Amino acid sequence: MAMSRDDIFQGVQEVLVDALGVDNEEVTAQATLMGDLGAESIDFLDIVFRLEKAFAIKIPREELFPAENVMNNPEYISDGKLTEKGLAELRERMPHTDIAEFESDPDVDKLGDLFTVGAIVNYVEAKLDSSVSK
């Protein structure tokens, strides 16, 4: 049986509570992983491992959190902001994330704000859908 979005949210919430030592109430759909929940780089790997286990899916790390690849490519960044090319790359790599607001001021320092709890739920939902339809 397919999981409802609520079920997925709850699963993601549990993963983040365990991985980041935060309270249930803090894990809202809008919460950002780094800014609001205090995630550091190693936590992203921890989260990926835990999501794989919780939802029995395989997650290539750069698929869920592709920012590192984008940030390490000089073609994509100029003056501390993402170039048009960088934004295009981000759109392509992060279909599960709404980057409209970020596009109006694509400051590299704000890239972290794109990683929200909601984006993870979107990603897991899409991933589960694709594994069912296979």
Add this chain to the structure above:
Amino acid sequence: MLNINAKMRWIWIDKFVEFNSGKSAVAVKNVTLAEEHLHDHFPGFPVMPETLCIEAMAQTAGILVGEAKKFQEKVILAKVKKAVFFDYVKPGDTINIHARIESITSEAASTDGKITCADKLVAEIDLMFSHIDRNLAGKEFPEENFVFTDTFKSLLRGLVPADRSGGTPESEQD
């Protein structure tokens, strides 16, 4: 003669008793009052510091993770995911440190484990390790593998084939 190459001795396991490459391992440590710090931790009530129990697990699990990639990666403890203690470890105790690889990728590994003493559960410790050359946004580290010195590898002698434990050691000087 003063040996300037002398390295700090920082080994908190005595030997491996089980080693299933890429999967699980069990190491033992005998705790003794010959360990200086026990007299200060605590005076009149010597117990192995829980931080050192975590270190013993980090060494057991870290060697397990390192061996899984033939010691080609620099494996660094990145996160203590869980550390719960149920009992004290006292001088005269032999503790068994059981580690298991939960997940391993090219960048990192996650392990879970427990410490037991005479079949009694002492602690549950889950860790995360980073293969640092593949993380930290391309920062460079020394080429030599400073994590897995020969002293660590020697703990595996007889348990894994020599070609997997790093072959002929490049002789550490001490």
